[in-house]
Amino acid sequence: MTSRRTVTLLDVAHAAGVSKSTVSDALQGSGRVAEDTRRRVRDTADRLGYRPNSAAQRLRRASTGAIGLHLPRTATRLDYYMTLAFGVVNRAQEDGLDVVLLAPDGGTAGRLASRVDGLLVIDPEAADTAVPGLLDAGVPVVTGERYPGPASTPAGAVVCDNAASLTALLDHVRDSGARRPALLAPAGTSAWATTLREAADAWGRTHGQEVAVRTVPFAATPDEAAQATVGLLTAEPAVDAVVCAPDGAAAGVLRAAAGLGRTAGRDLLVASCVDGPALRACAPPVTAIDLRPDAYGRACAALLSDILAGRTGPGTVRRHDWSLRVRASSGAE
Secondary structure (H helix, E strand, O other), rough: OOOOOOOOOHHHHHHOOHHHHHHHHHOOOOOOOOHHHHHHHHHHHHHHOOOOOOHHHHHHHOOOEEEEEEHHHHHHHOOOHHHHHHHHHHHEEEEEEEEEEOOOOOHHHHHHHOOOOOOEEEOOEEEOOOHHHHHOOOOOOEEEEOOOOOOOOOOOEEEHHHHHHHHHHHHHHOOOOOOOOEEEEEOOEEEHEEEEEEHHHHHHHHOOOOEEEEEEOOOOEEEEEEEEHHHHHHHHOOOOOEOOOOOOOOHHHHHHHHHHEEEEEOOEEEOOOOOOOOOOOOOOOEEEEOOOHHHHHHHHHHHHHHOOOOHHHHOOOEEEEOOEEHHHHHOOO
């Protein structure tokens, strides 16, 4: 009995009418390959029954000694993501891995993805056109929060229970006397943004106490948060608690409240979905959810390292804990 001949990259190249290097780039998601060519190559490979040499791929990847890190476009001006990135770097170094920061627009994502062992994609948005290419780059990908888009499933994820954290904030301001809470909700299509908007609606229906929602940019500045707060409190003066989602934007809520003659911690409770040094230094200090970004970055890097080393299998989802930090802005003594 004769065994079936193994289909090679050269076979796929001949059948698709392209070079061997183009086939390699198309199947790995690297290089500058037109989308119609990439699709034709993949269809041809599937038709011929081509299977990559997984042992050779593992050998190639193991020799790079680096992982890639993709952060949201707004990351460079947010303390949360900078702290998270340092957590990634410190944890990766413990396993002898360097960290390559990918361009936010994904312009070099394919080329870099072919030179790293794996990728970390933090807070991926369904609308981020770079993410599908990263997920199909041919190396294991771990996401920080789930990817809500239609592309390939990542090898693993580290997730927070963001619905529970917002529920805890709303429960807290309600227990502190608020009867008309509001949320400055993040725009965008990340799991974090959509979960917060859905959780606010669910909390309102559960308690028969509608949450007034105003949408602000995912990385709203204090000025943008102040402008949204002025509009909110002017249109709905009965609002007695404002929960601000974006990192650091609660300072703008405090400023707007003071300008309207409201006193934070007394006749207007203020809280944030993301803690940080700036909020602890505010007057009054702002109640917030501590997402422990350094530990979160370390957890993402640890999961990717475990997958690369075979210590855990693909599809692993790990949970990351948060805590509520109650301060004077929400009426705490």
